[in-house]
Amino acid sequence: MPKKPKTKPEKRGDIWKQFSRQIVGALLILSVFVGFYTITTENKGVIPDVSLSQLAQDLTAGKVKAIKIQGDQLEITYVAKDEIKHSQKEVETSLTQTLAVYGVSPVVLGQVAVTVESPNGVGFWLANLLPFLLPIFFVIFLFWMISRQVRGASMQAFSFGQSRARIIDPADTRQRITFKDVAGVREAKEELFEIVDFLKSPKKFLDIGAKIPKGVLLMGPPGTGKTLLARAVAGEAEVPFFHLSGSEFVEMFVGVGASRVRDLFKMAKKAAPAIVFIDEIDAIGRHRGSGLGGGNDEREQTLNQILVEMDGFEPTERLIVMAATNRPDVLDPALLRPGRFDRRVVLDKPDLRDREEILQIYARRKPFAEDVNLRTIAERTPGFTGADLANIMNEGAILAARENRKLVSQYDLIRSVEKVMLGPERRSHILSDKEKRITAYHEIGHALIASVLLHADPVHKVSIISRGHAAGYTLKLPLEDRKLESRKEFLDDIVVSLGGYAAEMLIFDDITTGASSDIAMATAVARNMVTKYGMSDKLGPIAFDGATQRLWSGYGTVSEKYSSEEVSAAIDREVSEIMQVALARAKNTLLERRPALDGLSEELIKVETLEREDFEKLLILHGIKPKELLAKAVSPEKKMDAPGLEPGTAEV
Numbered sequence: 001m002p003k004k005p006k007t008k009p010e011k012r013g014d015i016w017k018q019f020s021r022q023i024v025g026a027l028l029i030l031s032v033f034v035g036f037y038t039i040t041t042e043n044k045g046v047i048p049d050v051s052l053s054q055l056a057q058d059l060t061a062g063k064v065k066a067i068k069i070q071g072d073q074l075e076i077t078y079v080a081k082d083e084i085k086h087s088q089k090e091v092e093t094s095l096t097q098t099l100a101v102y103g104v105s106p107v108v109l110g111q112v113a114v115t116v117e118s119p120n121g122v123g124f125w126l127a128n129l130l131p132f133l134l135p136i137f138f139v140i141f142l143f144w145m146i147s148r149q150v151r152g153a154s155m156q157a158f159s160f161g162q163s164r165a166r167i168i169d170p171a172d173t174r175q176r177i178t179f180k181d182v183a184g185v186r187e188a189k190e191e192l193f194e195i196v197d198f199l200k201s202p203k204k205f206l207d208i209g210a211k212i213p214k215g216v217l218l219m220g221p222p223g224t225g226k227t228l229l230a231r232a233v234a235g236e237a238e239v240p241f242f243h244l245s246g247s248e249f250v251e252m253f254v255g256v257g258a259s260r261v262r263d264l265f266k267m268a269k270k271a272a273p274a275i276v277f278i279d280e281i282d283a284i285g286r287h288r289g290s291g292l293g294g295g296n297d298e299r300e301q302t303l304n305q306i307l308v309e310m311d312g313f314e315p316t317e318r319l320i321v322m323a324a325t326n327r328p329d330v331l332d333p334a335l336l337r338p339g340r341f342d343r344r345v346v347l348d349k350p351d352l353r354d355r356e357e358i359l360q361i362y363a364r365r366k367p368f369a370e371d372v373n374l375r376t377i378a379e380r381t382p383g384f385t386g387a388d389l390a391n392i393m394n395e396g397a398i399l400a401a402r403e404n405r406k407l408v409s410q411y412d413l414i415r416s417v418e419k420v421m422l423g424p425e426r427r428s429h430i431l432s433d434k435e436k437r438i439t440a441y442h443e444i445g446h447a448l449i450a451s452v453l454l455h456a457d458p459v460h461k462v463s464i465i466s467r468g469h470a471a472g473y474t475l476k477l478p479l480e481d482r483k484l485e486s487r488k489e490f491l492d493d494i495v496v497s498l499g500g501y502a503a504e505m506l507i508f509d510d511i512t513t514g515a516s517s518d519i520a521m522a523t524a525v526a527r528n529m530v531t532k533y534g535m536s537d538k539l540g541p542i543a544f545d546g547a548t549q550r551l552w553s554g555y556g557t558v559s560e561k562y563s564s565e566e567v568s569a570a571i572d573r574e575v576s577e578i579m580q581v582a583l584a585r586a587k588n589t590l591l592e593r594r595p596a597l598d599g600l601s602e603e604l605i606k607v608e609t610l611e612r613e614d615f616e617k618l619l620i621l622h623g624i625k626p627k628e629l630l631a632k633a634v635s636p637e638k639k640m641d642a643p644g645l646e647p648g649t650a651e652v
Contacts, residue, residue: 051087184358185224185229198318214319218322224386225386226279273319277323286330307335307340350385377410431466437605450474453495453589456492457476460612461473463610464604465608471514500518531544532544
């Protein structure tokens, strides 16, 4: 069961209990300190004292060697064993006058070495008072530490509902980012230039009766630069940037999130013109009324407060709210209506030119060798986001530093691309001869079919060196970026995915678990063709991907179906037929080119890795034209004129 929140008297009682425990602990520490000091002082040797009359007798008897005078204190050194004794004279009289009273003549006193040292006031008082002052200072220090902790606990209780936003000051040049630091996203920059212009000169908008959007919602896949672009807007406008995540509003106590929202907007209004950026707003901006807590749910209260604060904006406040999410479909409609987040900016994955620009930005302050070609790296990374490209540049520098080289080479960047896509090489994962042979035929099955089929992507690399969870891999990359994919391209991709499975059945008359990921990927593509893209001849252009929805009822999840059992069975039959036809095409393709399959596999077993140039030379030796020659044979009207899919890899 959840714990009951403590009342104010209970909290004060806990504080005083903690305070009393700390006092007891301080007293115990003080007692130990005093005891240690007493033991150490008692262990010191005690210097004996002598009276003035005894001193006079010893002087007369010639037993005294020297006398040192410090104020009214006398330090007497005897002839025998250089023994030292202490005595004390009168303050107002000199030593000669004092000893003359006891019958010591100046002649006798002149035979003794008498020295006078002027007493130092500070040293004298410290020597006498320090043993008493040290314990007092120690106690004061302990009480100061205890009071500081108690004061901090009380202040933390008072600041529980305050905003925890991080602020980037426009004068901080180290953290300032402008549009020059953000590559690509050209359309998004154009949309946000108006926000920058309004924050700099709002008068020209207000004079003509225009109202700038209060909220800007940045939408796009993870890693496309939503947070970076928001910071760039603040940097261009030279205004304070308040940044926090949506999850930072949510606490276990209801009302804390709403209190933090009020405090955040209060701070931002004082610093206006300013930008408030809420990252991952879907953490608090989901559809209301779908949770178990109903209207008392903490997230709903926080969202309600955000809506109220955005409605309370005045046109002259020059306060812009920016938010980022990769799940705009789950946001509450009230958050997206005009007057709240009026402007929605979509950030897509970068194309070839954008990827090259992004690589150039992340290449700053990195020493490169002369063979580095960022255009080639951009061509090998279709579908990569800005965060992926930053990771590639960083991994390339790490690989060069690991090998104690001062310059980053093209080979380092190519290896970093494969490491980001598939994971690090596992050369310690040694395959047996049988497994190595199976893996080689499996990968050549993928690569050979991809090189033969007209609508499949060309092969850039084939390897049987383990990376990540794969025992081997075939790297396929499109000739150009494309946004659209045709039915023929989907079907050829399925055939290529089943190439390894077909090669194992053809050569070894058996199948292994290495084709499991290929089968799963091919099945997903086939099902999407039938249920999502309307590419089925039998079922026609109907979308079945929403045939079953899982809804939240407040007491659990329930399923609501929009298609009959007959339609679901027909979908399964259509997917199965696509897979069977693709498998038959893969088998026939490999049977027709059995000599090439054997020759390429044996070569791959020897060298373990075949790059694109070496692979294409082997294809030509076996009478197979490379992908580029096949592409030239296709008429322009048969080619898809559309940029990017993510790179395809078939792995064991």
